[in-house]
Amino acid sequence: MASRILYLFDQDLRLSDNHALMQACLQACLQAGLLQLVAYLPDNNQGDRFGNLMLGEHRRRFLLESLHHLQQSLSYPGHHLELITGDWLTGMVQLVRACRADKLFCSRPQGYWERRRLKALQQQCGGLEIVQLDTDTLFQHALLPFNHLDFPRSFSKFRTLADSKLKVSEPLLSSGHWPSAISKVRLTPQLPELTATVSSGYIGGESQGMANWQAYLASGHAQSYKETRDRLDGWYQSTKLSPWLASGCLSVRQVWHQLRDYETRWGANASTGWIAVELLWREYFHWYGHFFPKALFLQKGRSGQGLTGCFYPERFRKWCEGNTPWPVVNACMNQLNQTGYMSNRGRQLVASALIHEMGIDWRAGAGYFQQQLVDFDLPVNWGNWQYIAGAFGGQQPKHFDLAWQTAKHDPAGEFVRLWRGDKADEQLDHTDAADWPC
Numbered sequence: 001m002a003s004r005i006l007y008l009f010d011q012d013l014r015l016s017d018n019h020a021l022m023q024a025c026l027q028a029c030l031q032a033g034l035l036q037l038v039a040y041l042p043d044n045n046q047g048d049r050f051g052n053l054m055l056g057e058h059r060r061r062f063l064l065e066s067l068h069h070l071q072q073s074l075s076y077p078g079h080h081l082e083l084i085t086g087d088w089l090t091g092m093v094q095l096v097r098a099c100r101a102d103k104l105f106c107s108r109p110q111g112y113w114e115r116r117r118l119k120a121l122q123q124q125c126g127g128l129e130i131v132q133l134d135t136d137t138l139f140q141h142a143l144l145p146f147n148h149l150d151f152p153r154s155f156s157k158f159r160t161l162a163d164s165k166l167k168v169s170e171p172l173l174s175s176g177h178w179p180s181a182i183s184k185v186r187l188t189p190q191l192p193e194l195t196a197t198v199s200s201g202y203i204g205g206e207s208q209g210m211a212n213w214q215a216y217l218a219s220g221h222a223q224s225y226k227e228t229r230d231r232l233d234g235w236y237q238s239t240k241l242s243p244w245l246a247s248g249c250l251s252v253r254q255v256w257h258q259l260r261d262y263e264t265r266w267g268a269n270a271s272t273g274w275i276a277v278e279l280l281w282r283e284y285f286h287w288y289g290h291f292f293p294k295a296l297f298l299q300k301g302r303s304g305q306g307l308t309g310c311f312y313p314e315r316f317r318k319w320c321e322g323n324t325p326w327p328v329v330n331a332c333m334n335q336l337n338q339t340g341y342m343s344n345r346g347r348q349l350v351a352s353a354l355i356h357e358m359g360i361d362w363r364a365g366a367g368y369f370q371q372q373l374v375d376f377d378l379p380v381n382w383g384n385w386q387y388i389a390g391a392f393g394g395q396q397p398k399h400f401d402l403a404w405q406t407a408k409h410d411p412a413g414e415f416v417r418l419w420r421g422d423k424a425d426e427q428l429d430h431t432d433a434a435d436w437p438c
């Protein structure tokens with residue numbers, strides 16, 4: 001019997017170099033089967049225990065733009081994108097049944113809950129075969145020279161292994177063969193219309209991501225990346241790849257090979273090499289999340305070490321609103337709240353302030369980043385927070401001297417003025433006078 005295949009887009013919102021999508025198409029074509037494509041748009045009304053939403057406005061808009069772009073690209077081979085909103089499991093079970101699907105192809109989920117819900121789907125749809133493939137890493141799982149038992153304890157050990165034993169395979173060329181759709185009519189609601197427009201450059205979609213990356217390479221700024229990457233602001237201060245990598249609008253392997261081609265053509269130097277190092281950091285956190293999906297969310301991480309913060313609601317609200325005694329922290333938080341983006345140095349400073357100056361549980365800050373960042377990437381975000389809190393293992397907590405960092409990275413105070421970091425409360429805690437005896 002011809003197979004009926006569902007393909008679920010998740011953190012792989014693209015057509016090029018999409019290994020899992022290609023396998024789904026290939027299997028359906030070889031067996032004269034049919035294919036249906038589906039994506040999930042989470043609601044932005046689910047919160048965590050600190051009051052953070054799982055999905056904020058910036059990323060929701062970016063995801064919606066990416067899905068519209070994907071839908072348009074899929075219309076050329078005669079496909080459309082079904083959409084699940086609301087409860088993932090209910091929606092997926094209904095779609096599997098409506099399509100009478102016997103196989104589901106998808107990217108291997110990054111998160112612990114995302115893995116659990118795939119298992120729940122399999123239990124509820126007896127007979128459904130689920131095929132999960134890696135689409136968001138440089139290296140293939142099967143070729144890794146370590147597992148959870150001997151996972152490298154430091155990035156430098158990982159980097160040495162990567163340099164000596166691993167190879168980034170060439171991106172796949174699209175076969176161009178598309179099987180027919182299971183259903184020509186829509187089974188689920190249409191994608192919501194795009195309403196909000198943005199003035200920032202972070203516009204979702206595969207072609208927008210590729211255009212930005214090509215423009216960055218053409219600008220020549222890759223040659224000085226190492227000198228500029230720690231700046232607090234500026235479009236070409238760093239590559240700005242992150243929103244498109246995090247959503248899978250861009251393939252990290254494609255980016256890697258284009259960087260290597262650029263080096264062959266225009267010359268390699270310490271800066272171009274450092275972009276590759278940062279992509280390896282991303283890779284390190286992704287495999288950490290893969291092998292230790294639960295530890296990523298533990299206050300003391302996998303190592304059982306690190307600082308134990310508390311939750312002070314007033315302090316946390318002030319941090320979120322950019323209303324702390326530290327102008328540089330306020331400026332960074334205002335930038336994040338308005339644009340959905342913050343530089344890497346900014347992220348380090350505000351995380352250090354939350355953990356070390358304010359004594360707050362780092363997970364509250366990681367949850368706020370999850371809500372606000374346009375480039376939220378589960379293992380990269382939670383891994384970096386653990387790193388600064390000293391919970392990642394194998395290193396001390398990272399405590400940044402805010403006055404020194406401000407003098408170094410914003411000597412004339414331009415960044416703080418631009419993002420109104422000086423308009424803030426100089427006092428960290430307030431006590432209600434009514435609480436004090438006369």
Ligand SMILES: Cc1cc2nc3c(=O)[nH]c(=O)nc-3n(C[C@H](O)[C@H](O)[C@H](O)COP(=O)(O)OP(=O)(O)OC[C@H]3O[C@@H](n4cnc5c(N)ncnc54)[C@H](O)[C@@H]3O)c2cc1C
Pocket residue numbers: 229238239240241242243245246275278279281282283285342343344345347348351369373375376377378380381382384385388
């Ligand atoms: C507390 C904290 C939270 C963070 N949360 C996220 C997140 O949710 N999503 C995210 O993509 N990045 C996160 N980062 C990493 C980093 O800040 C961003 O990747 C970077 O600022 C994005 O801008 P860019 O693409 O111009 O980076 P570039 O400096 O141009 O780097 C190129 C790429 O390398 C990777 N990269 C760079 N820095 C890091 C890093 N420190 N760790 C892992 N990968 C890195 C990213 O994929 C990035 O797009 C976080 C860092 C910190 C300190």
